[in-house]
Amino acid sequence: ELADEEVLHETELNFESCTSSTTLRANSFVLSLCSPVLYRMLCGSFIERNDRKMTLKDVDGKTFGKAIDMWCGKLNNVEMALDEVRELASVVDRFQMPEVASVLDDTVTRHLSVDLCSE
Numbered sequence: 001e002l003a004d005e006e007v008l009h010e011t012e013l014n015f016e017s018c019t020s021s022t023t024l025r026a027n028s029f030v031l032s033l034c035s036p037v038l039y040r041m042l043c044g045s046f047i048e049r050n051d052r053k054m055t056l057k058d059v060d061g062k063t064f065g066k067a068i069d070m071w072c073g074k075l076n077n078v079e080m081a082l083d084e085v086r087e088l089a090s091v092v093d094r095f096q097m098p099e100v101a102s103v104l105d106d107t108v109t110r111h112l113s114v115d116l117c118s119e
Contacts, residue, residue, distance in 0.1 A: 011042070012053045015061035022061030026068065028052065034071040035095040059091060067091045070100045082111055 011028040032039040069075045085104050092100045
């Protein structure tokens with residue numbers, strides 16, 4: 001798949017969260033398509049436009065990568081715990097990724113039960 005082609009990964013994303021610091025390389029076109037926030041960072045009048053490096057504070061790189069994989073369709077109908085959905089929802093909301101939010105909504109709906117709602 002195009003998302004896995006190393007030669008296309010020209011943008012470096014550095015993630016700094018309270019628990020870890022990681023780096024991910026990704027295609028700027030894919031990033032721009034999946035998130036209007038990233039599009040403005042990469043194509044607007046921000047320094048990231050020329051550097052092709054972004055530092056994203058308070059974002060877990062593994063969670064961000066999973067959100068991108070979900071947007072690309074690499075992860076469909078994945079069973080995940082509600083805590084993981086919550087983490088993903090935070091990233092998806094911050095970067096305005098409605099397609100992934102819709103998948104997360106479906107995941108939460110599958111978890112709903114009378115017992116869960118009465119807690």
